Amino acid sequence: MQHPSYIKLHSSGELIERIRQLYSLMKECKLCPRKCLAKRFEGNYGVCRSTNQLLVSSLSAHYGEESPLVGWNGSGTIFFTNCNLWCLYCQNYDISHLRHGEVITINQLAEAMLSLQQLGCHNINFVTPTHFIPQIIDAVGIAVDKGLNIPLVYNCGGYESVETLKLLDGIIDIYMPDIKYSINQNSYKYSGAKDYWDVVQPAIIEMHRQIGDLKMNPFGIAERGLLIRHLILPNDITGSKKVLDFIVNKVCVDSYVNIMDQYRPAFKAYRYPELSRNITLDEYYEVINYAESIGLHRGFGKYEKLLEVH
Numbered sequence: 285m286q287h288p289s290y291i292k293l294h295s296s297g298e299l300i301e302r303i304r305q306l307y308s309l310m311k312e313c314k315l316c317p318r319k320c321l322a323k324r325f326e327g328n329y330g331v332c333r334s335t336n337q338l339l340v341s342s343l344s345a346h347y348g349e350e351s352p353l354v355g356w357n358g359s360g361t362i363f364f365t366n367c368n369l370w371c372l373y374c375q376n377y378d379i380s381h382l383r384h385g386e387v388i389t390i391n392q393l394a395e396a397m398l399s400l401q402q403l404g405c406h407n408i409n410f411v412t413p414t415h416f417i418p419q420i421i422d423a424v425g426i427a428v429d430k431g432l433n434i435p436l437v438y439n440c441g442g443y444e445s446v447e448t449l450k451l452l453d454g455i456i457d458i459y460m461p462d463i464k465y466s467i468n469q470n471s472y473k474y475s476g477a478k479d480y481w482d483v484v485q486p487a488i489i490e491m492h493r494q495i496g497d498l499k500m501n502p503f504g505i506a507e508r509g510l511l512i513r514h515l516i517l518p519n520d521i522t523g524s525k526k527v528l529d530f531i532v533n534k535v536c537v538d539s540y541v542n543i544m545d546q547y548r549p550a551f552k553a554y555r556y557p558e559l560s561r562n563i564t565l566d567e568y569y570e571v572i573n574y575a576e577s578i579g580l581h582r583g584f585g586k587y588e589k590l591l592e593v594h
Contacts, residue, residue, distance in 0.1 A: 287433060290457070299425050302455065306417055307422075309451075310336070313330060316414050317368075318368060339416075340393070343362050343396045345404075350511060358404075358405050364420075366412070367414075368415055369441045369475045371474060372553060372555075372559070374550065375551075398430055406434065408436050421452075440462070444461070459495060459511070460511045461487065463488065464515065465484075488512065492535050495510060513541075516563050517547055521558065549561065
């Protein structure tokens with residue numbers, strides 16, 4: 285097994301410097317592309333509604349992620365409360381919108397990582413980590429001293445600051461971003477981000493620069509690399525073909541892309557007729573067939589997933 289790169293970064297003392305820089309970005313918050321300048325250490329917040337208090341909604345060995353993450357012992361998922369997006373159809377709206385979760389300390393977060401590793405989880409999967417990334421990496425430093433040695437997954441909505449991502453170079457082993465939209469008008473209407481498409485492209489390119497395409501061990505377990513998710517919405521609200529063209533032309537044709545069909549109306553989706561139904565099989569296969577036609581070949585298709593697991 286290849287040791288995660290954050291161990292070497294910690295040994296050199298560089299991890300401590302990165303943590304300092306991340307906290308500096310949080311002081312008048314510029315962690316995400318909104319750059320709202322909220323003084324979070326003084327109890328203020330922006331769209332993410334997060335102060336300096338670390339909020340977690342759940343910690344568990346999770347088996348509902350992609351097979352290269354789950355393996356046979358599960359992905360050690362830590363769901364963080366709140367989000368820097370405001371998706372009206374969010375299926376985890378109780379966490380992202382209603383703020384269900386508990387305040388924990390950085391030391392408790394470190395212990396949680398070690399407990400998930402002790403359970404045999406193949407990775408530590410930070411779900412919606414953007415607004416708490418200084419505290420998270422602070423906890424990683426503590427956990428490394430106590431034996432943490434499995435890959436770290438950055439599981440996010442794709443609305444990320446390149447400046448912040450550069451501070452995670454050598455720390456994060458697996459980036460798992462969504463690419464939600466290629467249409468800014470729709471990202472603004474349904475997720476409250478008027479520049480989503482402009483932001484997500486350089487963010488994905490930076491992630492790929494750091495860690496390349498998804499690599500797995502001989503047992504099919506992900507060790508390092510980029511895993512992209514794209515959720516198909518009804519009526520092509522996402523602009524799926526443009527998303528896939530970007531991946532092929534600007535990232536890599538060998539990118540692992542999970543083209544997801546599990547959209548269902550949730551939260552406020554029923555207020556919008558165009559979002560108030562599941563996607564159809566025709567909508568799904570139109571995107572799948574297009575992906576295949578432009579050369580994408582990893583992460584989707586009924587045979588491909590079985591091959592990568594076995």
